Amino acid sequence: MEMAEKTVAEWYANHPISAPHILTKLTNLRGSTKDVTPQELYPYDQDHYDGLNANARLADKTQMKPGDHVLDVCAGLCGPARWYVTERGVDVTGIDISPNRVDGAKELNALVGMQDQIHPILGSAMDMPFDDNKFDAAVSQESFLHIPDKAKALSEVFRVLRPGGRFAFTDWVMHSSLSEDEMEQYSQRFACQSLLSIPEYQAKLEQTGFKVVSADDVTASWGEILARRLSMYQTLDAEAERAGNPSKGDEFLKMYAQFVSDVQQRRIGGVRLAAEKPQ
Numbered sequence: 001m002e003m004a005e006k007t008v009a010e011w012y013a014n015h016p017i018s019a020p021h022i023l024t025k026l027t028n029l030r031g032s033t034k035d036v037t038p039q040e041l042y043p044y045d046q047d048h049y050d051g052l053n054a055n056a057r058l059a060d061k062t063q064m065k066p067g068d069h070v071l072d073v074c075a076g077l078c079g080p081a082r083w084y085v086t087e088r089g090v091d092v093t094g095i096d097i098s099p100n101r102v103d104g105a106k107e108l109n110a111l112v113g114m115q116d117q118i119h120p121i122l123g124s125a126m127d128m129p130f131d132d133n134k135f136d137a138a139v140s141q142e143s144f145l146h147i148p149d150k151a152k153a154l155s156e157v158f159r160v161l162r163p164g165g166r167f168a169f170t171d172w173v174m175h176s177s178l179s180e181d182e183m184e185q186y187s188q189r190f191a192c193q194s195l196l197s198i199p200e201y202q203a204k205l206e207q208t209g210f211k212v213v214s215a216d217d218v219t220a221s222w223g224e225i226l227a228r229r230l231s232m233y234q235t236l237d238a239e240a241e242r243a244g245n246p247s248k249g250d251e252f253l254k255m256y257a258q259f260v261s262d263v264q265q266r267r268i269g270g271v272r273l274a275a276e277k278p279q
């Protein structure tokens, strides 16, 4: 694991979206975790913006169909994976660098009886332990910001996709350059390694060999979603601290408010990209 990846894994070891917190919350809500459904997990296990809508958009963009083998790059707790299995009838392999998230994903998959359809793997997006041309489709959500060498990760996705397979993903982008000091703040507070502009992202995909299918600027909708997410984090963080589970504390919440403001002013933003590996 590279140093930058170690920092990312440590950052996610201490994050309010965690399996222990989800299990505490479900037990408080319904008395036990017996017979939990994937639907009951959805309010807590999706670590990206726009929840289930975002999953549906990516699923549509990749054109995944029942029976497909799908790769989720940086799959987290496999919340999106459980949705793809339930709603699109695919099976999912999810790779993630954070041990607590891979363990949490396995625990939550077993809780809802999905251990045979979802395969969480501990590993780096920049060096994936999969054969060439293995997957029919690949997805990723708000994760490449953490990856130090995006070109390497994109070439890995390209390698493991079958010809004609599509990769659809969302990520943070930079609309206007940030000062060194601001970038340092994003690196310390969000484990953000680097940000590209939308045209730079398109160029990197093309250099990798992908054909870009679409590039949607989602900054305006993220501005609204993020304001709501800030209040969710405020509640979750306080709850997690009270329950003795991972939380991020006041400094993180202050920086999150700065992030929301940067998105609303279009300094930083989001993109949804879809690209195809040519036949």
Ligand SMILES: C[S@@+](CC[C@H](N)C(=O)[O-])C[C@H]1O[C@@H](n2cnc3c(N)ncnc32)[C@H](O)[C@@H]1O
Pocket (backbone or CB within 6 Å): 005, 008, 009, 012, 045, 046, 047, 048, 073, 074, 075, 076, 077, 078, 079, 080, 095, 096, 097, 098, 101, 123, 124, 125, 126, 140, 141, 142, 143, 146, 147, 148
């Ligand atoms: C914002 S979360 C997204 C999780 C999941 N996709 C979701 O939407 O719920 C980002 C995830 O990327 C993972 N990650 C960051 N850098 C990685 C890398 N180099 N290789 C694999 N996973 C990585 C983190 O551990 C974290 O779980």
